[in-house]
Amino acid sequence: MGRGNSVSEVKKRNIAGCCVIVIYMDKFADLHVHTVASDGALTPTQAVESAAEAGLAAIGISDHDTVGGIDEAIEAGKRLGVEIVPAIEISTMHGDKTEVHVLGYFFDHRAPALLETLEFLRNARWERGRQMVEKLNKAGVPVSFDRIAELAACGVIGRPHVARAICETGAAFSMDSAFGKYLNEGGVGFVPRYKVTPFEAIRLIRSAGGVACCAHPVKLKNMNLLNEMIEEGMQAIEVYHPDHTSAISRFYRRFAQKRGLIITGGSDAHCFPNDTHPCIGGISVIYDAVTELKLAAEAAVK
Numbered sequence: 067m068g069r070g071n072s073v074s075e076v077k078k079r080n081i082a083g084c085c086v087i088v089i090y091m092d093k094f095a096d097l098h099v100h101t102v103a104s105d106g107a108l109t110p111t112q113a114v115e116s117a118a119e120a121g122l123a124a125i126g127i128s129d130h131d132t133v134g135g136i137d138e139a140i141e142a143g144k145r146l147g148v149e150i151v152p153a154i155e156i157s158t159m160h161g162d163k164t165e166v167h168v169l170g171y172f173f174d175h176r177a178p179a180l181l182e183t184l185e186f187l188r189n190a191r192w193e194r195g196r197q198m199v200e201k202l203n204k205a206g207v208p209v210s211f212d213r214i215a216e217l218a219a220c221g222v223i224g225r226p227h228v229a230r231a232i233c234e235t236g237a238a239f240s241m242d243s244a245f246g247k248y249l250n251e252g253g254v255g256f257v258p259r260y261k262v263t264p265f266e267a268i269r270l271i272r273s274a275g276g277v278a279c280c281a282h283p284v285k286l287k288n289m290n291l292l293n294e295m296i297e298e299g300m301q302a303i304e305v306y307h308p309d310h311t312s313a314i315s316r317f318y319r320r321f322a323q324k325r326g327l328i329i330t331g332g333s334d335a336h337c338f339p340n341d342t343h344p345c346i347g348g349i350s351v352i353y354d355a356v357t358e359l360k361l362a363a364e365a366a367v368k
């Protein structure tokens with residue numbers, strides 16, 4: 067949703083004999099923002115400052131698998147007049163190949179059960195990566211954990227990242243051969259994974275009183291999966307995202323309307339210098355989305 071038509075109404079009024087032009091602006095929200103708490107470049111405070119500069123009414127601080135940036139953002143938001151939507155982007159796997167990012171909004175970000183699970187998930191993924199590196203090194207493949215973490219862009223470390231690192235060392239010539247030689251079950255670098263499914267993420271968000279939302283659905287290319295996620299309790303979908311063309315956004319907007327989902331959107335900003343991705347406010351939605359998410363979360367808790 068563009069922000070070009072943000073002036074919804076312009077009225078002239080006579081106040082104390084003076085002609086004053088009053089401009090009623092629509093309020094906007096960017097519901098997908100990353101900070102240094104995960105893999106963004108800005109501190110939560112800087113992210114809120116950037117949102118204030120962009121004229122946003124609200125932002126969702128939606129770091130990967132952590133709520134570590136939310137409290138600082140709330141404090142900055144109070145000072146700068148920007149509403150902070152407590153959010154998260156949980157990385158999950160459907161089957162062996164499909165990575166699904168599940169956004170959560172307006173949950174209790176201090177709920178002990180939620181914090182415990184998030185910490186467990188973060189540790190489990192990194193630990194598995196380290197174990198794979200150890201096994202591969204023992205087998206004479208000189209991969210480094212730092213390189214794998216870099217390839218994973220600090221998100222979920224998965225076997226494809228390890229396979230790429232193996233290829234870079236010359237120990238395999240293609241992703242397929244890296245899997246075949248080292249990473250498939252029975253291979254010297256294989257470590258079984260603790261899997262979080264999109265359905266578990268939805269349940270986790272809902273159990274903390276929040277609304278679950280499918281992030282950038284274009285990456286899934288799987289309508290059956292989306293329908294299953296709705297059956298599991300997902301109530302929103304990210305229609306507006308930098309990876310969505312306007313035709314794709316239209317497609318998911320129609321899908322959302324048909325299935326009664328709340329329509330969200332955001333920049334997915336990480337804000338690194340020279341980033342070709344939009345920064346905060348580069349993509350935003352009308353503030354109504356915030357109200358709808360809030361009401362849905364409140365209704366779920368009742």
Ligand SMILES: [Zn+2]
Pocket residue numbers: 155167281282
């Ligand atoms: Zn994502």
Ligand SMILES: [Zn+2]
Pocket residue numbers: 098100155334
């Ligand atoms: Zn993201």
